[in-house]
Each structure stands twice: as structure tokens, then as C-alpha cells.
Amino acid sequence: MTAAERRDVVEGAQRLSRGLTRERELAGARYFEDPQLLGAYLLLYWPVSYAQARSVLGEVGPIAGAALDIGSGPGPLALAALDAGATRALAVDRSPSALAVARALAEARPSGGAATSSLATEAWEPAKPLPGGKYELVLAGHLLNELFGDDIDARARLVDQMLSRLTATGVVVLIEPALRETSRALLTLRDRLVSRGVTVRAPCLYRGSCPALVREGDWCHAERTWTPPPLVEELARAAKLHRDALKMSYLVLQPPGATWPELPSGRLFRIVSEPLPQKGQHRFVGCGPEGRAPLVLPHKHVRSGNESFVGLVRGDVARVERLTARGDGLRLDDQSTVERVAKAGEHVE
Numbered sequence: 001m002t003a004a005e006r007r008d009v010v011e012g013a014q015r016l017s018r019g020l021t022r023e024r025e026l027a028g029a030r031y032f033e034d035p036q037l038l039g040a041y042l043l044l045y046w047p048v049s050y051a052q053a054r055s056v057l058g059e060v061g062p063i064a065g066a067a068l069d070i071g072s073g074p075g076p077l078a079l080a081a082l083d084a085g086a087t088r089a090l091a092v093d094r095s096p097s098a099l100a101v102a103r104a105l106a107e108a109r110p111s112g113g114a115a116t117s118s119l120a121t122e123a124w125e126p127a128k129p130l131p132g133g134k135y136e137l138v139l140a141g142h143l144l145n146e147l148f149g150d151d152i153d154a155r156a157r158l159v160d161q162m163l164s165r166l167t168a169t170g171v172v173v174l175i176e177p178a179l180r181e182t183s184r185a186l187l188t189l190r191d192r193l194v195s196r197g198v199t200v201r202a203p204c205l206y207r208g209s210c211p212a213l214v215r216e217g218d219w220c221h222a223e224r225t226w227t228p229p230p231l232v233e234e235l236a237r238a239a240k241l242h243r244d245a246l247k248m249s250y251l252v253l254q255p256p257g258a259t260w261p262e263l264p265s266g267r268l269f270r271i272v273s274e275p276l277p278q279k280g281q282h283r284f285v286g287c288g289p290e291g292r293a294p295l296v297l298p299h300k301h302v303r304s305g306n307e308s309f310v311g312l313v314r315g316d317v318a319r320v321e322r323l324t325a326r327g328d329g330l331r332l333d334d335q336s337t338v339e340r341v342a343k344a345g346e347h348v349e
Contacts, residue, residue, distance in 0.1 A: 006235070006238070008036055008039070008040075009039060009040050009043050009044070009235055010235060010238045011036065011040075012034075012036040012039060012040025012041075013040040013043075013045075013236075013241060014239050015040070016037055016041060017239070017241055019031065020146075020177075021177065027145065028146045028147060030094065032073060032074070032093075032095035032097055032098040033095060033097055035097075038097055038101065041074070042074060042101065043231065043232065044235055044236060044241065044243070046074060046076045047076075047229060048243060049073075049076035049077065049080075049141050049142065049175075050076040050077070051226055051246055052141070052224075052246050052250075053076060053080035053081070053139065053141060054080050054084060055344075055345040056175060056248075056250050056252065056345075057080065057081065057137075057173070058084075058345040058346055059201075059202040059203070059252065059342075059345060059346065059347055059348070060137075060173070060201070060202070060252060060347065061347040061349075062085060063081065063084045063086050064085055064086070064087065065135065065137070065167060065170070066086060066087060066088050066089065066090070066133070066134075066135045066136055066137070067081035067086040067088070067090070067135055067136065067137040067138070067139060068089070068090050068131065068133075068139070068162075068165060069081065069089060069090070069091045069092065069139045069140075069141075070092060070130065070138065070139065070140040070143060070158075071092070071093055071126070071140055071141075071143035071146075071147075072092060072102060072121075072141075073093055073141075074098045074099075074102045074105065075091045075098075075101070075106070075119070075121075076141065077140075077141040077175070078090075078091040078102065078119060079102075079105060079106065079109070081137055081139060082106075082109075082119065086118075086136065087118065088118045088119070088120070089118060089120070090122060090131060090133075091120070091121045091122075092121070092122045092123070092124035092131060093121075093123070093124060094123060094124060094125050094126075096123070099122075099123070102121055103119065103121055106118070126147050126158070129161065130161045130162065130165060132165075133165065134167045135167065136166075136167050136170045136171075137170060137171060137173065138162040138163075138165055138166060138170065138171075138172045138173070139172075139173045139174075140162065140172075140173070140174050140175070141175045142175060142176060142177060144158070144159075144174060144176060144185075144189070145176050145177060145182040145185060145186075150185075152185070152188055152189055152192055155185075155189050156189060156192050156193060159172065159174070159189070159193060159253070163198065163255040166254075166255060168258075170254075171201060171254055172251075172252070172253040173251075173253075174186065174250060174252075174253070175249075175250045176248065176249045176250065177247075177248065178221035178222070178223070178247035178248050178249055180219045182249065183220060183249040184212075184213065184219050186249045186251065187210045187212055187213050187220060190210055190251055191209050191210055191213070194207070194209070195209075197256030197257070198253055198254070198255060198256055199253065199254040200251055200252070200253060201252040201253065201254055202250075202251075202252040202348070203222065203250065203251075203252075203270055203315070204251075204270075204287070205268055205269070205287065205288045205289050205317070206287055206288060206289060206290075206291055206292070207289070211287065211291050211292035212272075212292065219249075220249065220287070221247060221248060221249045222247070222249065222250060222314065222315050222344070223245050223247050223314050224245065224246040224315065224344055225245060225246075225313075226246045228243045228244065263289065263348065264319065264341055264348065264349070265319075266319040266320075267290070267319065267321060267323065268288045268289060268317060268319055268320075268341065269286030269295060269317070269318055269320055270286065270287050270288065270315065270316070270317050271285070271286055271312050271313065271315060271316045271317075271318065272284075272286065272292070274313075274314055280298055280299050280300070281296050281297065281298050281299065282296070282297040282309060282310050283295065283297075284309075284312060286318075286330075293330050294329025294330065295309075295323075295329060295330050296326070296328055296329050296330065296331050296332065297309050297310070297331075297336070298331070298332075298333075300334075301332060301333045301334040301336070302334075305336070305337045305338070306332055306334075306336045306338045307338075308338045308339065308340055309332065312340065313344060315343075315344025315345065316342065316343055316344050317340070317341045317348050318338055318339065318340050318341060319339045319341050320332065320336065320337070320338050321336060321337045322335050322336040323336065
């Protein structure tokens with residue numbers, strides 16, 4: 001890459017960052033028709049979206065059948081689905097330029113000709129119905145926050161369409177930015193869908209209204225460790241963007257009436273915070289079937305049966321036995337046991 005090309009990518013990345021996460025004037029705009037923005041997206045945002053999708057699909061379990069990627073842009077989620085096992089993928093978007101890039105990327109995949117034939121593209125506008133057919137996987141990455149303003153009902157109607165395109169065992173995967181506003185909007189949408197019988201398969205273990213919405217300052221997002229490719233790291237540093245972790249909000253959904261295996265036995269919690277150490281304590285916020293609560297292990301009570309608590313990270317699912325409700329949350333003691341049931345990004349079984 002020449003110095004001029006590098007400067008162009010950095011400028012485009014900064015424009016995308018301002019337009020999608022700060023002033024948000026690009027939200028809902030046709031920014032993929034701007035060559036500078038499309039190029040910056042491919043080098044700095046595409047790898048992140050692909051890695052986010054692979055991480056979330058790891059929680060879904062084995063992937064088989066067809067995938068539909070709504071508002072696909074240049075196809076990071078569609079190609080992530082193919083690489084995770086989907087037999088074919090249809091990417092739909094309103095940008096001809098982005099769809100052309102998606103096809104080119106499919107042709108360049110190591111699997112060669114088979115990859116080309118497994119990805120199809122189609123023009124789609126948000127006001128139009130979704131393509132027909134049934135899919136094992138329907139995905140929408142960083143799409144809903146750019147559509148319909150603040151109209152949660154309109155977003156819910158689009159998700160209803162996605163759910164209607166599923167096979168009997170299929171799932172909808174929604175990935176959104178980890179910003180406070182976009183995360184809370186996704187959780188509000190979650191509650192709207194749950195009230196109509198939609199099942200949240202991940203990340204939520206709690207089946208009621210989202211407890212993260214009770215206080216205005218709270219939200220819920222995932223953060224996964226990730227080592228970016230060297231070029232992404234170099235360009236992100238130049239653009240003053242952080243690409244050293246995967247941060248996102250996401251939901252994996254099944255339609256009303258879908259059956260899903262019971263959760264593992266015991267008191268389960270998904271860790272939904274970074275470590276929150278206080279003097280003499282190890283602390284996290286956990287959210288499980290019984291709700292959201294601080295989990296507290298005093299240093300003096302760390303024993304062989306509970307020491308794995310100290311090494312938990314955001315997104316892990318843990319079974320914690322022997323908890324006592326105190327004013328500062330749920331307390332572990334030296335008789336408590338902690339078992340990590342699933343690492344962040346793994347299927348809970």
C-alpha cells in the first residue's frame with residue numbers, strides 16, 4: 001500500500017467512525033457507494049464483523065443448511081456462516097458495490113470454485129419484504145441500529161420476517177455495536193420479542209424482561225479477546241481506533257414454539273462485566289435464570305473448589321453453588337464451588 005493509499009484508508013476509517021458511532025450521520029446512508037468508505041470498511045471493519053460473527057456462531061453449535069445475510073454489505077457475516085459450515089448463503093443489500101465485493105471475496109476464498117457457487121447476492125431495500133425460502137441461519141450484522149430511526153416496532157416487524165424464514169431448527173443472529181444507545185435499543189427490542197414468545201438462545205439465560213434496562217446507565221455487551229491481523233492493527237493505530245478486542249451486543253433468537261434443550265443443572269450465571277475488584281474481594285456481575293446480581297468472593301474464602309471464579313471473563317457461563325444474599329450481592333464463601341460450564345463464544349450444553 002502506498003503512503004497515499006494508507007492516508008486514504010485512515011481518513012475513510014475516521015469518517016466511518018464519526019458517522020456511525022459519534023454524530024451517526026452515516027447511519028442508514030448509502031455509504032458503501034463511496035469508494036473511500038467502502039475501502040476503509042474492507043480493511044478495518046470487515047475483519048472485525050467477520051470475527052464477531054464467527055464468535056457468536058460458536059455459541060450456536062454446529063451449522064448446517066442455508067444462510068441468509070440481511071443488509072450484508074460486502075458479506076462478512078455471509079462468509080463467516082459459510083466458513084462455519086453453512087452449505088450456501090444468500091447476501092442481500094441495497095449497495096451494488098458492496099455486493100460485487102462480496103462476490104469477489106467469495107471467489108478468493110481458499111476453497112475456490114465451490115465457494116463462488118455457495119454465495120449468491122441479491123438487491124434488497126429495507127422497505128421490501130425479505131427474500132422467500134427457508135434458512136437454517138438468518139443474520140443481520142450492525143443493521144438494525146441504522147434502520148427506522150427510534151421505531152422499535154418497525155425493527156420488531158423486520159425481525160418477525162427473519163424468524164418466519166427459519167427452518168424448524170433455525171436461528172436468527174443479530175449483532176449490533178456495543179455502544180450504550182445501540183445496546184439498550186437491542187435489549188428493548190429483545191423484551192418486545194420475548195413478550196410475544198420469542199426465545200433468546202444466547203447470550204441470555206434469563207427469560208424475563210432484561211434486568212440491564214432497569215437502570216438508565218446500564219447496558220449489556222460482549223467483549224472477546226482477539227488478535228487483529230497486522231495490517232488491521234497498523235491501520236487502526238493510525239486512525240486512532242481500538243481493534244484489540246471484539247466488542248458487540250448480540251442476540252440469537254428462535255421463534256415462538258421452538259423447542260430448545262434445558263439449561264445445565266445448578267445455579268448458572270453468564271458473566272456480564274469485566275472484573276470489578278474491591279479491597280479484599282473478587283467481584284463480577286452475573287446474569288442467569290434468576291436474574292442479574294453482583295457475585296462476590298472475598299479473598300479470604302478463595303479455595304481449590306472456587307478459585308476458578310478469579311479467572312472468569314466476560315461472556316463465560318459458570319455454575320456457582322452455595323451463595324448467600326448480602327447487601328452487596330451474592331456472596332461466595334470457602335464452601336462455595338465454581339465450575340466454568342462454557343467459555344465466552346462456546347455453546348452451552
